[in-house]
Amino acid sequence: MSTATSAPSPAGFAEPAPSALLLLGRGVDLASERGVECVGDLPSPSDPDLVERARVARAALGDRAFILGHHYQRDEVIDFADVTGDSFKLAREAAARPDAEFVIFCGVHFMAESADILTSDTQQVILPDLAAGCSMADMAAIDQVEDAWDVLVDAGVAESTVPVTYMNSTAAIKAFTGRHGGTICTSSNAHVALRWAFDQVGGVDGTGKVLFMPDQHLGRNTAVLELGLSLDDCVVFDPRKPNGGLTTEELKAARMILWRGHCSVHGRFSERNVTDIRAAAPGVTVLVHPECKHEVVNAADMVGSTEYIIRALDAAPAGSVWAIGTELNLVRRLAAAHPDKQVHYLDSTVCFCSTMNRIDLPHLVWAMESLVAGRTVNQIVVDADDAHWARVALDQMLALPGY
Numbered sequence: 001m002s003t004a005t006s007a008p009s010p011a012g013f014a015e016p017a018p019s020a021l022l023l024l025g026r027g028v029d030l031a032s033e034r035g036v037e038c039v040g041d042l043p044s045p046s047d048p049d050l051v052e053r054a055r056v057a058r059a060a061l062g063d064r065a066f067i068l069g070h071h072y073q074r075d076e077v078i079d080f081a082d083v084t085g086d087s088f089k090l091a092r093e094a095a096a097r098p099d100a101e102f103v104i105f106c107g108v109h110f111m112a113e114s115a116d117i118l119t120s121d122t123q124q125v126i127l128p129d130l131a132a133g134c135s136m137a138d139m140a141a142i143d144q145v146e147d148a149w150d151v152l153v154d155a156g157v158a159e160s161t162v163p164v165t166y167m168n169s170t171a172a173i174k175a176f177t178g179r180h181g182g183t184i185c186t187s188s189n190a191h192v193a194l195r196w197a198f199d200q201v202g203g204v205d206g207t208g209k210v211l212f213m214p215d216q217h218l219g220r221n222t223a224v225l226e227l228g229l230s231l232d233d234c235v236v237f238d239p240r241k242p243n244g245g246l247t248t249e250e251l252k253a254a255r256m257i258l259w260r261g262h263c264s265v266h267g268r269f270s271e272r273n274v275t276d277i278r279a280a281a282p283g284v285t286v287l288v289h290p291e292c293k294h295e296v297v298n299a300a301d302m303v304g305s306t307e308y309i310i311r312a313l314d315a316a317p318a319g320s321v322w323a324i325g326t327e328l329n330l331v332r333r334l335a336a337a338h339p340d341k342q343v344h345y346l347d348s349t350v351c352f353c354s355t356m357n358r359i360d361l362p363h364l365v366w367a368m369e370s371l372v373a374g375r376t377v378n379q380i381v382v383d384a385d386d387a388h389w390a391r392v393a394l395d396q397m398l399a400l401p402g403y
């Protein structure tokens with residue numbers, strides 16, 4: 001993401017410069033994760049009839065609509081979800097409902113794009129609030145990624161590099177991955193995807209490379225903890241610096257070229273949080289998401305995807321004590337679902353995913369009532385060429401061992 005700068009105004013005050021992030025309500029950028037559009041009147045959050053309006057609209061849509069709720073969504077939205085899950089599970093669930101005319105995706109923009117790619121042309125994917133983007137996905141713009149590939153070409157390493165892209169990316173980046181013979185991965189199968197990618201260029205013990213985007217932490221944690229590579233095998237490509245801030249020699253020596261991106265929620269957990277919770281809750285098992293920093297994952301007892309975290313809590317014995325390092329909405333629901341266990345949040349100062357939380361009941365009601373009235377709103381449509389190549393990369397993931 002580019003850094004905002006300021007220029008002096010005629011009065012001598014610094015004018016705010018164009019920001020990488022659009023301010024809410026100030027514009028729309030449908031080509032990226034950034035955008036705001038909500039034509040018509042939103043119901044008031046304090047409307048006492050809001051839940052009833054949601055029930056009426058949901059009943060009126062019936063089987064014409066299928067509502068997906070990501071694990072990090074608010075309870076008020078999850079209450080109306082037909083299915084909950086992580087991003088890829090939800091996209092597959094949408095694809096498995098070809099009769100649903102409308103897929104209402106209560107998640108963030110890249111997830112709705114994936115659903116549009118995997119569903120048929122006759123289905124419409126709706127994102128109730130277009131401001132529900134993902135800061136991580138926005139950290140890898142397609143122009144930046146294409147420039148980075150040119151750097152690899154100039155360094156003479158592109159031919160021995162396979163792109164592996166996390167689901168949390170725009171459709172354009174997924175398409176880039178498909179065009180360059182790579183694969184998509186999730187936080188559940190990143191180790192399988194990395195092994196496959198290295199196998200395309202001589203194996204994990206060879207000299208080939210992976211360009212991992214956009215989450216440096218998932219890439220590093222997987223390469224080091226699951227594939228046995230070293231931290232010295234990893235370099236970070238910073239798209240804001242010339243040549244990614246790397247020399248040709250560094251690129252040639254690297255095995256993992258990690259895009260400089262991270263999750264603004266998981267990236268906030270610290271090693272200190274782990275130390276503190278161990279002191280506060282003796283016997284605690286610390287379980288974190290692999291989007292956390294490497295030192296946090298190292299300090300934790302267990303690491304895994306949201307689905308893994310849910311299964312671990314389900315399987316845990318009564319009386320066990322847990323500290324969970326992932327999004328707060330999910331941890332709160334886990335605590336409520338397991339009253340026989342102590343479930344702590346790893347850091348009480350880490351907040352919800354703010355963009356995910358843009359989807360609230362007023363937006364869901366607005367989207368459903370609009371559909372009932374015959375007006376499609378906030379439809380997410382991926383460009384046909386990007387959709388084709390993104391599908392190639394997604395299909396490669398589905399063909400990985402274990403899928």
Ligand code: SF4
Binds near residue numbers: 108133134137265
């Ligand atoms: S939790 Fe992180 S990766 Fe997930 S949508 Fe929010 S910012 Fe993006």
